[in-house]
Amino acid sequence: MSAVFFRVSSVFLLLAPVAGAFAQTPEFTRQDTLRGTVTKERAWWDLTYYHLDVQVNPGDSTIRGVNTVQYRVLEPNQKMQLDLQAPMQIEKVVQNGRELKFKRDGNAYFIQLSEKQTKGDINQLNVTFGGKPVVSENPPWSGGLTWKRDSNGDPFVANSNQGDGASLWWPCKDHMYDEPDSMLISVTVPEHLMDVSNGKLRRVEERNDSTRTFHWFVSNPINNYGVNISVADYAHFSETYQGEKGRLDCDYYVLKENLEKAKAQFRDVPRMLQAFEHWFGPYPFYEDGYKLVEVPYLGMEHQSAVTYGNGYRNGYRGNDLSGTGWGLKFDFIIIHESGHEWFANNITYQDIADMWIHESFTNYSESLFVEYHYGKEAGNAYVIGTRRGIKNDKPIIGLYNVNHSGSGDMYPKGGNMLHTLRQVVNDDEKWRSILRGLNRDFYHQTVTTQQIEGYLSKHTGRDLSAFFDQYLRDVRIPKLEYQFAGNKLRYRWSNSVPGFDMPVKVTLGGKERWLEPTTAWQEIKKGKGVSSLKVDPNFYVEAAEAAPAP
Numbered sequence: 001m002s003a004v005f006f007r008v009s010s011v012f013l014l015l016a017p018v019a020g021a022f023a024q025t026p027e028f029t030r031q032d033t034l035r036g037t038v039t040k041e042r043a044w045w046d047l048t049y050y051h052l053d054v055q056v057n058p059g060d061s062t063i064r065g066v067n068t069v070q071y072r073v074l075e076p077n078q079k080m081q082l083d084l085q086a087p088m089q090i091e092k093v094v095q096n097g098r099e100l101k102f103k104r105d106g107n108a109y110f111i112q113l114s115e116k117q118t119k120g121d122i123n124q125l126n127v128t129f130g131g132k133p134v135v136s137e138n139p140p141w142s143g144g145l146t147w148k149r150d151s152n153g154d155p156f157v158a159n160s161n162q163g164d165g166a167s168l169w170w171p172c173k174d175h176m177y178d179e180p181d182s183m184l185i186s187v188t189v190p191e192h193l194m195d196v197s198n199g200k201l202r203r204v205e206e207r208n209d210s211t212r213t214f215h216w217f218v219s220n221p222i223n224n225y226g227v228n229i230s231v232a233d234y235a236h237f238s239e240t241y242q243g244e245k246g247r248l249d250c251d252y253y254v255l256k257e258n259l260e261k262a263k264a265q266f267r268d269v270p271r272m273l274q275a276f277e278h279w280f281g282p283y284p285f286y287e288d289g290y291k292l293v294e295v296p297y298l299g300m301e302h303q304s305a306v307t308y309g310n311g312y313r314n315g316y317r318g319n320d321l322s323g324t325g326w327g328l329k330f331d332f333i334i335i336h337e338s339g340h341e342w343f344a345n346n347i348t349y350q351d352i353a354d355m356w357i358h359e360s361f362t363n364y365s366e367s368l369f370v371e372y373h374y375g376k377e378a379g380n381a382y383v384i385g386t387r388r389g390i391k392n393d394k395p396i397i398g399l400y401n402v403n404h405s406g407s408g409d410m411y412p413k414g415g416n417m418l419h420t421l422r423q424v425v426n427d428d429e430k431w432r433s434i435l436r437g438l439n440r441d442f443y444h445q446t447v448t449t450q451q452i453e454g455y456l457s458k459h460t461g462r463d464l465s466a467f468f469d470q471y472l473r474d475v476r477i478p479k480l481e482y483q484f485a486g487n488k489l490r491y492r493w494s495n496s497v498p499g500f501d502m503p504v505k506v507t508l509g510g511k512e513r514w515l516e517p518t519t520a521w522q523e524i525k526k527g528k529g530v531s532s533l534k535v536d537p538n539f540y541v542e543a544a545e546a547a548p549a550p
């Protein structure tokens with residue numbers, strides 16, 4: 001993917017009011033900076049293609065292989081950064097038949113290119129690597145490989161590495177701003193096993209050493225944490241979905257022992273596609289198909305190969321995160337992880353500090369799924385119900401350029417922020433056209449929060465900067481303070497950032513009406529005897545009657 005959209009701003013955060021939220025600034029190391037910054041050894045070249053060719057050895061939990069890195073020269077430079085985390089090691093780097101020298105600095109490798117790198121040229125190098133990658137202690141939240149066995153004793157292997165990075169197990173440009181335009185993933189496994197990766201299976205190569213190689217081709221830009229291997233003695237079934245862009249191949253790979261359960265549970269896939277194409281526009285990867293692949297951990301949004309381990313139960317491991325009952329009407333992992341095909345894989349953050357772009361929209365997508373199938377009241381109840389998971393512990397946006405993500409509030413609070421914004425828009429068709437517009441205008445791009453906030457301001461016709469500062473960069477919940485004074489209602493926003501001016505719908509004396517509060521007191525005439533005010537519960541705000549004015 002083109003580097004044109006590269007513009008990671010740390011200035012914005014410093015200027016934004018954060019209410020002393022970083023009293024305890026985490027400590028960062030040189031390694032965090034090498035990992036999280038678009039260093040000059042990264043900025044001069046634009047990824048065009050990877051061919052990742054790996055052998056997965058369940059016998060000794062090792063991975064060996066070669067990654068071919070193809071790139072376009074944007075500016076001449078002779079030093080290139082690639083990343084691979086210990087204990088994995090790069091063994092050899094070759095360009096046009098010549099072995100290159102490299103220096104290692106922790107998880108970053110600086111390769112000295114001997115041939116002149118000329119602007120506009122497309123070059124490639126072959127990186128040989130191997131080792132025993134980190135085993136995940138708590139997949140998918142801690143990155144690494146998972147080596148398990150199915151009930152027949154066959155290997156059941158998968159990777160998950162969001163945050164920790166794809167460089168846990170293969171050498172790559174491990175920063176999210178740049179994606180290859182396409183990728184070939186060739187995975188060699190013992191011959192009785194199968195590998196499922198991203199994209200479409202081009203061919204299976206039989207080898208004479210009791211192994212087979214599965215060649216998967218991804219014909220769209222792919223983010224590095226989405227690159228996936230899932231190895232098992234899989235059963236396969238499939239269906240075709242008639243969607244907005246025509247025929248979509250849906251392929252399912254599950255352990256043989258779960259085949260019948262999967263055929264029933266995976267009926268949520270066409271329901272998901274129906275709801276999300278309605279709200280967000282066409283599934284973004286028709287050419288690569290949609291796959292749902294069983295793995296030995298809960299699940300992850302691997303692009304066009306969503307991984308699944310929710311135990312063939314509805315809810316989140318059988319639980320309803322909203323506490324309303326609506327969360328038990330669907331399989332959380334199928335709906336949530338697939339929602340990421342639009343927000344994470346289609347529209348991808350450049351810096352993990354902006355992870356809300358993935359998780360807030362995807363949390364919100366759960367309620368849109370509920371609304372599509374069970375009605376608007378049900379969707380409202382679901383998203384409001386998820387507020388019980390909000391902590392307001394630290395800001396949703398993390399720190400830039402050091403691979404740091406913000407509060408877990410990016411899920412339920414972020415979803416409720418978007419639901420609140422929908423109330424402000426107060427026009428469901430317009431709101432839907434904005435959600436579809438995001439997926440159209442940022443199609444297959446990596447983006448910054450400024451781009452998403454700017455888009456939403458432009459298309460809602462409101463300056464939303466104070467709104468986003470409040471919900472993404474502050475931990476306070478805005479409070480509508482009001483007073484009844486004679487025949488007047490006085491009101492203002494408090495507990496808020498300066499300039500917070502969100503309109504809000506209230507019921508005043510039994511009648512719905514809109515208020516346009518700012519942080520300064522305002523007043524309107526109220527009807528005689530009116531002494532009650534209730535804020536529409538769809539707004540994620542607080543309200544309190546203030547003591548009467550002296």
Ligand SMILES: [Zn+2]
Pocket residue numbers: 336337340358359362
């Ligand atoms: Zn998610």
